[in-house]
Amino acid sequence: MAQYRSDKDIQGITECCKIVAEVLNELYSYIKPGITTIEIERKADRIIKNNGAFPAFKGYTIPGLPPYPAAICASINSCIVHGIPREDVILKEGDIIGIDVGVGKNGYFGDAAKTYAVGLISNDARILMEVTEISLSNGIEQAVEGASVGDISYAIGSYVTSKGFYVADRLTGHGVGKNLHEEPMIPNHGVKGNGRRLIKGMTLAIEPMVNYGTNQVNEIGWEFFVADNSLSAHYEHTILITDHEPLILTQ
Ligand code: MF3
Numbered sequence: 001m002a003q004y005r006s007d008k009d010i011q012g013i014t015e016c017c018k019i020v021a022e023v024l025n026e027l028y029s030y031i032k033p034g035i036t037t038i039e040i041e042r043k044a045d046r047i048i049k050n051n052g053a054f055p056a057f058k059g060y061t062i063p064g065l066p067p068y069p070a071a072i073c074a075s076i077n078s079c080i081v082h083g084i085p086r087e088d089v090i091l092k093e094g095d096i097i098g099i100d101v102g103v104g105k106n107g108y109f110g111d112a113a114k115t116y117a118v119g120l121i122s123n124d125a126r127i128l129m130e131v132t133e134i135s136l137s138n139g140i141e142q143a144v145e146g147a148s149v150g151d152i153s154y155a156i157g158s159y160v161t162s163k164g165f166y167v168a169d170r171l172t173g174h175g176v177g178k179n180l181h182e183e184p185m186i187p188n189h190g191v192k193g194n195g196r197r198l199i200k201g202m203t204l205a206i207e208p209m210v211n212y213g214t215n216q217v218n219e220i221g222w223e224f225f226v227a228d229n230s231l232s233a234h235y236e237h238t239i240l241i242t243d244h245e246p247l248i249l250t251q
């Protein structure tokens with residue numbers, strides 16, 4: 001349960017989130033046409049371990065699938081989330097790639113994701129990325145003590161829909177802190193006022209996954225794809241609920 005946390009807990013979670021942010025920031029200059037997703041994996045893994053932490057996704061299990069094999073998810077174009085890094089997948093000009101990073105240290109966790117442009121990308125791709133990133137900001141803005149999970153969900157989903165895009169079915173954000181995934185789930189669409197009340201000290205991973213052409217998804221093993229093969233973008237931050245503005249821990 002994501003609920004009240006001690007100062008020590010919040011410090012530990014903050015430390016993990018800083019490492020996540022360092023990885024994602026380092027990747028801006030690294031992601032270019034011609035590199036492979038396994039090279040991104042290795043760079044991320046090195047930064048995590050240099051910080052005395054471990055990659056929280058590696059070995060993560062859910063029923064029915066082999067343990068997740070990598071430190072990051074690298075989800076290209078129509079891959080929504082959980083793309084597995086590969087030796088033989090080479091980034092090309094015009095791709096967009098979502099990189100998702102989870103870090104564990106001292107019993108605490110942090111989780112965030114960003115979508116990166118590979119070289120010059122289409123206007124459609126640029127707009128999809130912008131709308132997804134703004135939807136995350138809109139969701140975060142709602143995350144204050146006394147608001148509800150539904151307020152976050154509504155802010156994300158209504159903005160995405162107003163721009164003509166689609167929130168990916170079945171995929172949600174989540175509590176994070178002493179585990180990678182905790183309660184409550186944070187859907188990316190919903191009804192204002194519905195769901196759990198937010199209280200000071202909760203740490204949440206808010207993560208809109210936005211598709212260009214349809215909300216429908218296809219699952220192939222770990223990997224989720226847009227059913228019509230159109231583009232998808234993903235941004236995620238771990239945030240701390242306070243009695244004022246939420247604190248973005250993975251900035
Ligand atoms: N940030 C993603 C999530 O919360 C990444 C999970 S990858 C997994 O679902 F391997 F850990 F599942």
Ligand code: CO
Binds near residue numbers: 174205207236
């Ligand atoms: Co997450």
